[in-house]
Structure formats: structure tokens, C-alpha cells
Amino acid sequence: MKHILPQEVEQQLKEGRALSIIDVREDEEVAQGKIPGARHIPLGQLLERMNEIDKNEEHILVCRSGNRSGMACQLLESYGYRVVNMTGGMLEWTGEVEKGEGVK
Numbered sequence: 228m229k230h231i232l233p234q235e236v237e238q239q240l241k242e243g244r245a246l247s248i249i250d251v252r253e254d255e256e257v258a259q260g261k262i263p264g265a266r267h268i269p270l271g272q273l274l275e276r277m278n279e280i281d282k283n284e285e286h287i288l289v290c291r292s293g294n295r296s297g298m299a300c301q302l303l304e305s306y307g308y309r310v311v312n313m314t315g316g317m318l319e320w321t322g323e324v325e326k327g328e329g330v331k
Contacts, residue, residue, distance in 0.1 A: 228300050229311040236262070236287060236313055237322035247286045250327075251299045252317070256291060260324030261317075267327065270295045273302060285309040292316040 239246055240263070248265040250257055257267050268276050270290070280286060286308065288296035293316040300310045 228297065228304065230314045231287060231311045233313055233315050233317075233319045233321065237320070240264075240322065247281070247284050248289060248313075249280065249286050249299075250289045251295050252290050254327075256317075257327035259327065261327045262289060262320065263323055263325045265289060270299055273299055277303070277306060277308075280308060282308055285311060287311045287313055289313045289320075290316045292318050 236246065236248070246264070248262050250261050250265045250267045251270040251273065252267075253269055261267065266279075268279065280303070286303070288299045288303075288310055290296040290299070293312060293314045296316060297312045300312045303310045
């Protein structure tokens with residue numbers, strides 16, 4: 228499994244790179260704020276929502292600490308997706324955050 232540090236993701240965003248970031252945290256966690264432009268697909272919905280994820284693109288998966296996103300990476304890799312786990316998760320994110328979607 229490939230890994231990336233939060234600081235590397237932040238630097239790439241500052242450089243204007245178009246990144247596909249998928250936040251696999253729960254609604255309540257995302258409501259506290261997420262990486263700008265990240266798409267929210269909770270880990271528990273990943274299987275049923277895989278069709279929303281482009282197989283031709285590399286995706287950075289994010290959670291609170293890096294554990295759930297690691298599980299999500301393993302799951303998606305087993306289906307042929309190219310994914311990278313952001314180690315340290317949002318606990319180590321020091322960049323900007325945008326207001327997440329509210330609790331559904």
C-alpha cells in the first residue's frame with residue numbers, strides 16, 4: 228500500500244495539483260471540517276458507492292488517524308483501484324479545512 232504524509236498532500240494542493248481526495252470518516256467527523264475539495268464517502272458505504280470512484284485516477288484516502296483509510300485502501304486495491312493512504316489522517320492535517328456536510 229502506498230502512503231503519503233498530510234504535509235505532502237497540503238504542498239501538492241498549494242502547488243495547484245488536482246488531487247482526488249476521498250474522506251472515509253463518518254458524517255459527524257466530516258461536519259467538523261475536511262480537506263478542501265475532498266469527497267466524503269464513509270467507510271461503511273464504500274462498497275455500495277465504488278461506482279462513484281474513477282478507476283483511471285489515483286485517489287488519496289483520508290480518515291481521522293490513518294487506520295480506516297488504510298482499510299479503505301486495502302478494499303479498493305482488491306478491486307483494482309489505485310489508492311494512497313494519508314498516514315496520520317486529519318489528526319496531523321495542518322492545512323486549511325472547509326466546512327463539511329452536516330450530519331444527515
